Amino acid sequence: MHRHRIASGARCAQSFVMSSVIWFAITPGVLLFGQSDPGPRPGPPAAGRPLPGLTPTELATFQAGLQRFTRVDTVSTGLGPRFNSNSCVSCHSQPIAGGSSPSLHSPQNPQVNPQIAVATLAGATNTIPSFVQPDGPVVAVRFVNNSDGTPDGGVHDLFVISGRTDAGTCNIIQPDFAGALAANNLILRIPTPLFGAGLMEAIPDGAILANQTANAAQKAALGISGTPIEAPTMAPSRASDGKPRTRACWCSQVRRTTWRSA
Numbered sequence: 001m002h003r004h005r006i007a008s009g010a011r012c013a014q015s016f017v018m019s020s021v022i023w024f025a026i027t028p029g030v031l032l033f034g035q036s037d038p039g040p041r042p043g044p045p046a047a048g049r050p051l052p053g054l055t056p057t058e059l060a061t062f063q064a065g066l067q068r069f070t071r072v073d074t075v076s077t078g079l080g081p082r083f084n085s086n087s088c089v090s091c092h093s094q095p096i097a098g099g100s101s102p103s104l105h106s107p108q109n110p111q112v113n114p115q116i117a118v119a120t121l122a123g124a125t126n127t128i129p130s131f132v133q134p135d136g137p138v139v140a141v142r143f144v145n146n147s148d149g150t151p152d153g154g155v156h157d158l159f160v161i162s163g164r165t166d167a168g169t170c171n172i173i174q175p176d177f178a179g180a181l182a183a184n185n186l187i188l189r190i191p192t193p194l195f196g197a198g199l200m201e202a203i204p205d206g207a208i209l210a211n212q213t214a215n216a217a218q219k220a221a222l223g224i225s226g227t228p229i230e231a232p233t234m235a236p237s238r239a240s241d242g243k244p245r246t247r248a249c250w251c252s253q254v255r256r257t258t259w260r261s262a
């Protein structure tokens, strides 16, 4: 079955999760004064909480989204048959739930890459690919090309549920990551932080369309143009014309079938 999803990530099959989560917006604008990277900022996280001033319903929705985000899945709750990890927060946790990849070097919450443990959790017998390291970032893998040379670009989940105590007779096998690495056919991606993604989800489709047509003369003079991306989605469209439109980037472009397809 070919299911797509709007505005979400390597585990973004659950549209309700992100559209129901209102993450703190973060403000970019730090100037670079030197050439040395100070690394992750120490101190308490300044993101990941609900916006101030939410209604009780909005706050409850945020909490429900956060609960779903931190839930650890098993086969009965939707893990597999292929997967990259068993919880959103296992990959999006630096410096707090909704963030980027966990790291051993985190000032707030140092962690071994959770993909190491999840590979053999509950009896699973996965081979851990060489590019998944205990002190490295969480990764999601795409292949450049299919084996017949045609373009691929899609995510190939690292692990399978085979061998897990809850997997029944499932004996699906992992893709050949060593071969793909040797063939230089891998694209590795690390988790983007999701803070503020709820605010992007809250932009009505009508506003996107109105922005497209606004100030047409000035935009034409400056050569500015764009097309709202439409993507098949599991969620009902909120647009008056019934077309689902995406707001974020990568997740909209690939199949997201694995998280809920067991």
Ligand code: HEC
Pocket (backbone or CB within 6 Å): 007, 008, 009, 010, 011, 012, 013, 014, 017, 018, 069, 084, 085, 086, 087, 088, 089, 090, 091, 092, 138, 139, 140, 189, 190, 191, 192, 193, 194, 197, 248, 249, 250, 251, 259
């Ligand atoms: C195995 C690690 C992993 C897990 C588990 C995971 N993600 Fe992600 N997520 C990623 C990676 C890697 C990216 C970046 C994808 C890319 O660039 O191709 C990403 C990107 C995203 C994005 C896109 C952000 C943007 O700006 O485009 C969203 C939204 C997202 N994830 C939500 C979720 C949700 C919700 C869950 C749980 C249902 C989840 N993720 C679980 C690794 C993970």
